[in-house]
Amino acid sequence: MAPGDSKIDVLIVGAGPAGLMAATWMARCGIRARIIDKRGTKIFNGQADGLQCRTLEIFDSFGFADRVWKESNHMLEICLWNPDADGNIRRSDRIPDTIPKISRFQQVVLHQGRIERFFLDSLKEHSDITVERGVLPEALIFDESLAEDVDTYPIDVTLQHLSEEELNPDQSQATNGTAKSDGLFRSNISADDTDDLLNRASQNAKTGTRETIKAKYMIGCDGAHSWTRRQLGYKLEGEQTDYVWGVLDIIPITDFPDIRMRCAIHSASSGSVMVIPRENKLVRLYIQMTTTERGGGKLDRSNITPQMILECAQKTIAPYKITYDYCDWWTAYQIGQRVGSEFSKNERIFLAGDAVHTHSPKAGQGMNVSMQDAYNLGWKIASVLNGTANRSILKTYQSERRRIAQDLIAFDHKFSRLFSGRPAKDVMDEAGISMEEFKDAFEKGNMFASGVAVNYGASVIVAKDGDAAEQGDGTDVSVKNPNGARVIGNAKLARNIKTGMRMPSFQVLNQADARPWQFQEMLKSDGRWRIVVFAGDVANASQMKRIKNLGSSLAAKDSFLYRFTPPGTSIDSIIEILTIHSSPRSETELFDFPDIFHPYSEKEGWDYWKVYVDDMSYHEGHGHAYENYGVDPGKGCLVVLRPDQYVGWIGEIEDVAEIARYFEGFMVQRT
Amino acid sequence: MAPGDSKIDVLIVGAGPAGLMAATWMARCGIRARIIDKRGTKIFNGQADGLQCRTLEIFDSFGFADRVWKESNHMLEICLWNPDADGNIRRSDRIPDTIPKISRFQQVVLHQGRIERFFLDSLKEHSDITVERGVLPEALIFDESLAEDVDTYPIDVTLQHLSEEELNPDQSQATNGTAKSDGLFRSNISADDTDDLLNRASQNAKTGTRETIKAKYMIGCDGAHSWTRRQLGYKLEGEQTDYVWGVLDIIPITDFPDIRMRCAIHSASSGSVMVIPRENKLVRLYIQMTTTERGGGKLDRSNITPQMILECAQKTIAPYKITYDYCDWWTAYQIGQRVGSEFSKNERIFLAGDAVHTHSPKAGQGMNVSMQDAYNLGWKIASVLNGTANRSILKTYQSERRRIAQDLIAFDHKFSRLFSGRPAKDVMDEAGISMEEFKDAFEKGNMFASGVAVNYGASVIVAKDGDAAEQGDGTDVSVKNPNGARVIGNAKLARNIKTGMRMPSFQVLNQADARPWQFQEMLKSDGRWRIVVFAGDVANASQMKRIKNLGSSLAAKDSFLYRFTPPGTSIDSIIEILTIHSSPRSETELFDFPDIFHPYSEKEGWDYWKVYVDDMSYHEGHGHAYENYGVDPGKGCLVVLRPDQYVGWIGEIEDVAEIARYFEGFMVQRT
Structure with missing residues (x-):
């Protein structure tokens, strides 16, 4: 699909992992699709990193799991560090990171920029779909009356092609070991990203212009602040917590013995650190910023520096030492736990990924669940467009995936509370978190976090017993079989x-x-x-x-x-x-x-x-x-x-x- | 190393698998090298295809075995088909293709063009060495007196940069199902080869000119008709046999049940066929052209057509049927079994690959042994250039690899005779080949053919007992230890x-x-x-x-x-x-x-x-x-x-x- 066609089958807004997954389905099914992104380049480091074994299975079905498997850091063991009777941290448990035998893959860590690279290479190999960067949707008109007529184009979108000046020019190299936190700086760009950077300016002949296109379907993968969602007037339902966390991606200089293990470290009274060892000698630290407490005033995140985050980590990990010479990326965030009220408009405009769910990053779920939204949706739209299936299958997207998002938020509520809390001093300390409970939750969470436990409810395409609405998010996807009894x-x-x-x-x-x-x-x-x-x-x-x-x-x-x-x-x-x-x-x-x-x-x-x-x-x-x-x-x-x-x-x-x-x-x- | 520098450390002549292997070592060791090839493009299909498990281990040490493993056809089982008492062929045995547990890889098949692609990609990733195509060496002057002075450039080579017209223009698409036999036609070029084709003409600004360069070392990987070898006046010693074989790479249409197994088929009186299943649904057939016999006149290979080869195969495989709609490549050849008299001139100019050994292709050894020559040599030259090792280690190249070539020819003599011969009718039929002997040779040959049985003799870098000259090709590589007794x-x-x-x-x-x-x-x-x-x-x-x-x-x-x-x-x-x-x-x-x-x-x-x-x-x-x-x-x-x-x-x-x-x-x- 060449950029510039004014009538297309599918418009994908947002070229993060969810948008790229949707585009990949279109490429493999021969669907005419365009994918746009307001950013001027792909990201090159930082951001999401954890990959479930189910996600690797999906990548393998598209033929590029091997690239991830080769480049990523594999997560084998979780070490739990907790205060002993004297308040000193010590390793209390080792548990396998991925539950043995649930998948032929294990959980791995590789930064989002590489994942996007593999999607882009795969798109290039299998189609002529290319990401159009620096393109912003401006206006959306949807003719609901045409929704059920399969051959119509009920969606009108105006696109603005940003000029070079309008694109974020903040791409300078980080200095003095202080990396930028936007994932766009270029200290460690892989060789196969270079072509994209060189071609950035020349890729779009329409720079500085506007166009209006007609689409049969549209998928909003445009993140937590989704423009598409706002046009539809849908809400993210849920709440912001007051837990503030810092993230550092560093090459650690430390005598902590488990720095290459995934660790959950709870100190007696100096907060928590989660250690996520990564590719290229990097380690990600998730650090609870102890200066804020639940119920306190909103922390001004712009005041947080890498040095502040490091100092928090140093207190938690004491008496072990940790510092760094190289920082690849850092950020500070508050946890919001929200789910979209609706995942689609008339099964013509769909939302996926962060546009319909936000939560804590520490369980490594976000990028996975987002991609799996699009993985669930892409083939359904393609099947309808190809004339294989009728539109009834499209309702199963919300039924299947909104239910997953709800389950994820419930999991995240529990997991975040356990992780952010202070360890119990003893069994009488009811305000503290029992480390036994934490270990138990970690082990149970691992099954959920693997992604292989997903169990879609009964529907027109899932022939099993039980109530379809109850097994999903409430959407009616029950079987309307013209030829007699329900197939079970x-x-x-x-x-x-x-x-x-x-x-x-x-x-x-x-x-x-x-x-x-x-x-x-x-x-x-x-x-x-x-x-x-x-x-x-x-x-x-x-x-x-x-x-x-x-x-x-x-x-x-x-x-x-x-x-x-x-x-x-x-x-x-x-x-x-x-x-x-x-x-x-x-x-x-x-x-x-x-x-x-x-x-x-x-x-x-x-x-x-x-x-x-x-x-x-x-x-x-x-x-x-x-x-x-x-x-x-x-x-x-x-x-x-x-x-x-x-x-x-x-x-x-x-x-x-x-x-x-x-x-x-x-x-x-x-x- | 940019093309055009007139003083370089290493000049590699020939960009087939051996030359590319040598260049890969130079890239990984940071050596200034140029690699030239007289052809205008890399090859895209046909040619050599079998890869030993040892070769995959070597590829893995450079980081690209995974690409071969993924694209290749894996060889698991050999089926032996022989005449039964009534003269009808039937499956008499199944044996594992790779002996279990000798390597973490198994033998695979993938055409030479893809192997070259992986080398080229690896060179690009790790260095600025690029293959200079359409470049022909014209004159060689070697100053022997400088050979032992490590910092000198004793080699002068004049290079001719061919014009577009001088390059082989025979690149048209094959028609009527009759593929060209030069491996250069473009019916199935992979996507990642396209850039090379587009850039072919523009790659060399020196088109039509000559230049003279000085080199410290030179490696002739320029094939059986090696220009480098001829300049040195070295001979290939051995003989041409009169067995004539045809090769067809086809997508077979057949009812033969083992077409996806490696098969050795001996018919009672209609010749032999070896079946090598390949990637992309292809199968390679090696077919004995029964029209020639040992001692007969030299066959005019230019008269052989794919149809003639197919008909021979059909006779051998009867009563099963075989035909094809698509032929990817074909050729006809006679077996020559020869070893170079010398592998180096003063340990400054070296020969590797087909330039110093030719033999039958059926055991899938040629490309492997050639690459392993260069794998043995490359690090030694690099170590001397880097100042790590002294020149004494360079003599071990001939000692180690000429011995391997001699062993290979001995193996090939035996294997070819068994394969080309007619099956014995009974134990009294001494002119025929016993099928028991054939199976036994096949099984023993498998260990040799795996490449992992290579055992280099005692030398300055191999501290073991025994006579260094006897364990090698006779070259003196014994230890001159200045500090006392030999290290064992x-x-x-x-x-x-x-x-x-x-x-x-x-x-x-x-x-x-x-x-x-x-x-x-x-x-x-x-x-x-x-x-x-x-x-x-x-x-x-x-x-x-x-x-x-x-x-x-x-x-x-x-x-x-x-x-x-x-x-x-x-x-x-x-x-x-x-x-x-x-x-x-x-x-x-x-x-x-x-x-x-x-x-x-x-x-x-x-x-x-x-x-x-x-x-x-x-x-x-x-x-x-x-x-x-x-x-x-x-x-x-x-x-x-x-x-x-x-x-x-x-x-x-x-x-x-x-x-x-x-x-x-x-x-x-x-x-």
């Missing part, structure tokens, strides 16, 4: 695959070449739905007969596969079938399986990348996928996955008619 | 670490942050020597006392560490100390170890990346490094590693004087 599925066929949660990943082998893969690696974010056929033990003749029957049903010219696939496109272009069987690999041949499980193309022959086996690998052990997924090899099952890897439906090998009814609930028939 | 080391202290072989890799944890690493990941190719301190069980007080004593010896201002390190540079800039201990991680602190094991810097505090522990990780199991390395935790040992990860010396914790003597054999004292 049969969840017990796969004990460890949960409808509404993301598909877990275990190792399987490609039947055709014996290569081990994490099964999740097959679930690329390309907009396709998937049916995973757990074919079971196909060496058993009666089981193989069931699989052959399934193949015949799916290959029938009136099957739902053909009905939902546009004529002239390959049969796996809307719904892909992936098979995992459990018979010995060397006693099974790819050609034993029905053709539809490994479709033939006149140009490229058979497809060798769709049939997998749960067997021993030569170099990487046995994935025990059937055992880990909780599927009986003698029985097998079918699992439907949404384009975002979340489980939509689980049923029997014979339940083809039921899958068809599931898809009929929201898919558009093409033949 | 005490190899039995580490059962599975072999002096002269590359350091094996097992998982260890960083003491400071609990992160698991393959130990080899610490051994970056940056020109540094390393001493690995197997500190053993430091929870034992007497063992810890030995370690403290070692620390004191190393930290003494007259220790070899200080003597060989230039004043004003960090103490780990020439020789880095890495420690692996075996006590429980959580009962050990980094600060328990002597300071010299984790040096302090005034700018960056303590070094947290030098002390490791053999303990259980949270997510990736236990590396059992002591057990796997064969080191007694109660005793420990010291291991010296060369900059290329090969083991130079093994000894006791107390053998500091002996290490000093080892280094004194070739290192230059700086203080």
Whole structure:
């Protein structure tokens, strides 16, 4: 999508992580989109940094988790430091940072600027979408009457292309070890950011002008002060706390033994420090500024200096010493805990990320939840625009993600209070925080903070039992199935695959070449739905007969596969079938399986990348996928996955008619 | 190093994999180098493709193995197909392609054009060395009398910068499914190659002119028809065989069940096919062209067409069918098996790669051995230029690598004969090849073909027993130690670490942050020597006392560490100390170890990346490094590693004087 087209399908406002995630979906699904940002450049350091294991899974589905994994600092262990009986801090506990076995990735830390770089590189590789910088939205007109007519452009936006002078010129190098706090200074810019800086001025031929464009959809990813949200008149609901925190990104010079561990340090009476070791020898310190107290007057944050923050840290960490020669970034903030009242206007204009939730940064959630908002939304908009799905799926965005934001704020309330509070002197000290309670909360919080615990409620695309409104944020996303009873599925066929949660990943082998893969690696974010056929033990003749029957049903010219696939496109272009069987690999041949499980193309022959086996690998052990997924090899099952890897439906090998009814609930028939 | 400087340290002729490997060392060691190539562009497909696990280890030491690992096809299983009693081919065996546990990588396949891309990107990231294309060497004058005077420039080379017209203009798109066989056509150029193509014409302002430059060293990586070799009057010794083979890179359309496995197919009387599955759905077929026979007249290869090659394959593979719609590249070749008579002229001009060895491509060795020549050579030249080592180490290049080339040709003789021959009809058929013998050779060949079996002979930099000339190619590289007896080391202290072989890799944890690493990941190719301190069980007080004593010896201002390190540079800039201990991680602190094991810097505090522990990780199991390395935790040992990860010396914790003597054999004292 070249900048400058006046009619587009999707306008994305804001090129932070949420906006870039939305643009990435559009790139992968071939949607005409523009993405604008009022800043003149991307950011280069500081800002958000923590990445959940779920976020890495998502990055992997777009093909760049490896870059993050390589550059980031991996978080392995949390050390809790607390006052002993004499009031001196000592290490009281070690706990794993990421709960073992919940994901094939662990939590890592890498600054937002690098994450944005990977998104930008990925956009360049897969599309002609480029971020238009120095572009400010000025006016929004929305014609609500056109909202339900899929082919219309109900959104008019006027864009102002800022001149060089209007862009923030404050880009000078920090001096005397005092880094700027806006994340824009250039002390440690990576080589692959250089081109962007050089091209900044020349990128936009429209500098200093205005244009008005028409859009079918619009996504406001424009941060806590969201212009888009203000145009819609929506509120962030919640409150500002009075806890004031300072943040320092430094290369520490210290004798504190756990400086390369994630640490929560509570001193007896000199506040708290959270230590987050980072990439490039950096360590981030979150420091409670003890000069303010709950209920006190509003602190003037402009008076806070890095030196003040450092001194607070030094008091907490005493008798250990800490100082620095190099500071990469710093800031001071107060915690606000708020959720947007609405996440969309008529399912045409959407809000995502900080525009609809703000909270404490210390649990490393913000950038993750923001990106995951856009990850939830992007494929839905693309599916409607591509003609795959009808508009009913769009309501699930608010239902699914506003509920997550609410849960996050509840988590953050508890976590911040525990972290900001003073340690209890003894069990009678009710105003203090029990360190046992803190450890317990930390451990429980880890599951939430991993991102893999997300469990979307029942809806038109999540076939499970229970009340749809209760399981979401209250939005009505219940199933309006024209063909009879609600589709529920049969969840017990796969004990460890949960409808509404993301598909877990275990190792399987490609039947055709014996290569081990994490099964999740097959679930690329390309907009396709998937049916995973757990074919079971196909060496058993009666089981193989069931699989052959399934193949015949799916290959029938009136099957739902053909009905939902546009004529002239390959049969796996809307719904892909992936098979995992459990018979010995060397006693099974790819050609034993029905053709539809490994479709033939006149140009490229058979497809060798769709049939997998749960067997021993030569170099990487046995994935025990059937055992880990909780599927009986003698029985097998079918699992439907949404384009975002979340489980939509689980049923029997014979339940083809039921899958068809599931898809009929929201898919558009093409033949 | 900007193109155009008339005095340089190193001139590299040829920008194929060997030349790029040499340039990469110069980039990492800060050497002023130029690299020229007569071709107008890099190649984009075809050519060599197989990568040994050792080659991946080397790539990882430069930081780009991950790109290869991600893009390549991984080779897991070899299927042997042979005639049954009725003369029909059937799968007779499955064997693992890479022998389990010999490396953390397995053999993979990726075409040479991508490998060159990764080298070019790495050069760009780490230096200003760029390949000067369309540049032909015309004249070479070498002043032998200056050879041993380290600071001189004994080499004069005249370079011709070709005009656009002189460059091969044959770059048109292949048509009718008939790909060109020169590897230069552009049907599937990757996005990141595009810039190079666009900039091709403008890259060289000297187009159409000549220049003469002076160099200290020169490396001829200019292929089987090496111009450099011809200037020196050296010969390739050996013979041309009459086996003629065709190669097709196609997307196969076939019912052959093992097309995604590496296969050796011997038909009863219709020749042999080797199947090499590749990236991007491609499969390479090596096909014996049965129209020629040993002793027949020389085949005119210009008459061979892809159709002829395909028809041969079809006969071998019958009754299975194979054809294609897309052919990416093809060629036909005869096997020559030759080794260069000399690998260097006065250790000032060196030859590497195809310039000094040619052989059959089917075992996937060529590109690997060529790159490993340059990998062996590059750091040695850089060390002499940097003032770290004296010129005595340069003789070990020929001693080590010419011996490898000789071994390779011996391997290739045997392998080619087995592969090109007709299967024996029965045990009485002495002219035929026994399939048992073939399988046996295949399995044994796999160890050789992995690249990890390389075992360099005794020399000034390999402290082990035995006759230096016998263990190498005959070159005299024996130790001229000015300080007494030859240094031999005490190899039995580490059962599975072999002096002269590359350091094996097992998982260890960083003491400071609990992160698991393959130990080899610490051994970056940056020109540094390393001493690995197997500190053993430091929870034992007497063992810890030995370690403290070692620390004191190393930290003494007259220790070899200080003597060989230039004043004003960090103490780990020439020789880095890495420690692996075996006590429980959580009962050990980094600060328990002597300071010299984790040096302090005034700018960056303590070094947290030098002390490791053999303990259980949270997510990736236990590396059992002591057990796997064969080191007694109660005793420990010291291991010296060369900059290329090969083991130079093994000894006791107390053998500091002996290490000093080892280094004194070739290192230059700086203080």
